[in-house]
Amino acid sequence: MEFYAFVIPGLEEIAGQEIVERFGAQLGGHRRGIVFFTWDGDPAALLGLTTTEDVFALVGRGKVSTEREGLEEAGALVADSPLFEEAVSAHRRARPKKVKRISFRVVAQRHGGRQHYMRKEMRKEMERAVSWRFPKWKRLDEDALIEVWDLEAGSELLVGVRLSDRTMRHRTYKEAQIEASLRPTLARAMVRLAEPADGDVFLDPMCGAGTILIERGEYGRYSQLLGGDIRAQAVAATRTNIGPRYKPIEVREWDAGSLPLDDGSVDRVVCNLPFGKKVGEPREMRSLYERFVSEVDRVLKSGGAAVLLTSERKTLELALREAKMLYLERLMPVEVLGQRAFFFKLKKAT
Numbered sequence: 001m002e003f004y005a006f007v008i009p010g011l012e013e014i015a016g017q018e019i020v021e022r023f024g025a026q027l028g029g030h031r032r033g034i035v036f037f038t039w040d041g042d043p044a045a046l047l048g049l050t051t052t053e054d055v056f057a058l059v060g061r062g063k064v065s066t067e068r069e070g071l072e073e074a075g076a077l078v079a080d081s082p083l084f085e086e087a088v089s090a091h092r093r094a095r096p097k098k099v100k101r102i103s104f105r106v107v108a109q110r111h112g113g114r115q116h117y118m119r120k121e122m123r124k125e126m127e128r129a130v131s132w133r134f135p136k137w138k139r140l141d142e143d144a145l146i147e148v149w150d151l152e153a154g155s156e157l158l159v160g161v162r163l164s165d166r167t168m169r170h171r172t173y174k175e176a177q178i179e180a181s182l183r184p185t186l187a188r189a190m191v192r193l194a195e196p197a198d199g200d201v202f203l204d205p206m207c208g209a210g211t212i213l214i215e216r217g218e219y220g221r222y223s224q225l226l227g228g229d230i231r232a233q234a235v236a237a238t239r240t241n242i243g244p245r246y247k248p249i250e251v252r253e254w255d256a257g258s259l260p261l262d263d264g265s266v267d268r269v270v271c272n273l274p275f276g277k278k279v280g281e282p283r284e285m286r287s288l289y290e291r292f293v294s295e296v297d298r299v300l301k302s303g304g305a306a307v308l309l310t311s312e313r314k315t316l317e318l319a320l321r322e323a324k325m326l327y328l329e330r331l332m333p334v335e336v337l338g339q340r341a342f343f344f345k346l347k348k349a350t
């Protein structure tokens, strides 16, 4: 069966790795924000993916004209799709629910492109095609059993039945929110990039609402989780979101530029640094990054790894020049709320 997943741009490779590692699925390539794959297992298992925002069973994919006839071509792509029944049965298996009558809605999206028709017209065309294909289905504007999503990216059209719901991207643990809290899928991708191991002492020195610590806790075994933040409010939010889970864990109010931790006591550091306009003066940021990097350099064990997220590439690169033992293993661009940012994967020399 053919599937695709929406991912935050930049996470295509990491999400592809998760899909292969967990399901042994065959990747069918990717393009910005989308990973294609083929797999014959139980579609319900796909709802457990952690680095994807949404997952779909493929209905159709192909080029359609950006002129008005594109609408008709798109309708035909759906009406004649040999995959539609299979996509619907994947949905049935992933989200079994007894209903008297199947309801559906169409969600139409567009990334760029110069179409000579409106997105609304495309949605209507899709609705017509689905109704033609399944005359007994009832069309709704909201809360439908089956969601058919179409995405126009340039002259390519992608149509699928959505298997996931909002809990895939938002999870269910975020009771306490703080500003600049990280998207869980990004946090999980950072955890995976850090290559965690069962015996790890894992640290997030600026933990905000605790997203990274929770995603590490969910990922698998560890020996100790450590987190902290300079703001009491963030520490409280982390404690609320963690609840009684993920022991042993310690969350403290501290300054990440002067950590109360021993030299060489941590295996993995994963951290979403403060960045962007709201954070403060560039000078303050430089000083924070320098003090922080020097602490990561000190507390990591030799051979340990750190994955840091920031949009302040230059500031972090400058701070890293002063580090004694840390070196940059990989720099990966990612998009954070429409802004270009980077995962810095660092290693401590042995």
Ligand SMILES: C[S@@+](CC[C@H](N)C(=O)[O-])C[C@H]1O[C@@H](n2cnc3c(N)ncnc32)[C@H](O)[C@@H]1O
Pocket: 178, 180, 181, 182, 183, 205, 206, 207, 208, 209, 210, 211, 212, 228, 229, 230, 231, 234, 254, 255, 256, 257, 271, 272, 273, 274, 275, 288
């Ligand atoms: C971008 S947010 C992290 C968000 C977090 N990853 C989440 O998902 O909620 C950065 C955090 O760094 C904290 N912070 C700023 N300066 C700090 C410092 N010197 N020491 C510790 N934490 C600091 C802020 O209070 C903020 O909560």
